[in-house]
Amino acid sequence: MGRPDASGEAANNLEWMQELWSAVRCAGVLLSLLLLVDWGSGRIALWRTVLWFALAGLLFVVLYPARVSAGGNWLASRRLVREQRVRTDLLVSVRCLDGISPRLLLRDALGGRVEIDPEVLVRNPQLWLRLDEGAGKAAADGLLLCGQAALRRLSARMDRETARAVFKASGLD
Structure with a gap:
């Protein structure tokens, strides 16, 4: 990838x-x-x-689905009327919200807030890589105080899904 x-x-x-x-x-x-x-x-x-x-x-x-995109140190979710954006390198909080539909709530030091479906990250590894890269920088800078465990769980899920896709593609599934 x-x-x-x-x-x-x-x-x-x-x-x-x-x-x-x-x-x-x-x-x-x-x-x-x-x-x-x-x-x-x-x-x-x-x-x-x-x-x-x-x-x-x-x-x-x-x-209407949210259109999630990510770039150099940012992640955005655009709905029908407005866009929410966070700086991934300035993340201070990442929370998994459980319920009927699990959500991932990201907050940055500038007050930005984005709520996305974690399934979007699982189905789009490039989005996950952008988020993980920025969150790693935020954690290294000491900004990410809440949510490293949630990111580790999501990372483990990404690894499982990637391995499952490799096994399926190679016929070992």
Whole structure:
């Protein structure tokens, strides 16, 4: 896989476009089904059609995936309206938030805060390498006071996934 290049080119979530199209498809299927049911029952009306479009739009907004990217000492997560960014070389806290959907919460010394799905890092090793490189610098500088254990767990998971991919590619799985 190799180290990220030093040219400053950003690493991006490679599956973002696929996730975006999934959100569009889900909203489109919901809208189609609701309109089909209304048409089939003979109850189609302008106000109901507007309501179904609004409902499908709301589903799209909820399902819209965060676009995660990382570059030289930064990591960003862009949602529909705003972007959150942290300086990875100035990280002070990394927390794993458990729940229905596990999240990784990163905070830097400048007040930046980013919340991402750790699965994005697992599926995109270049993003992980950029984060790990910056977090290593923050830890070496004594800034990263909370979260080294969370990063070690994530690093171990990355190693397991990489080994699993190598075994699968070589036919040893």
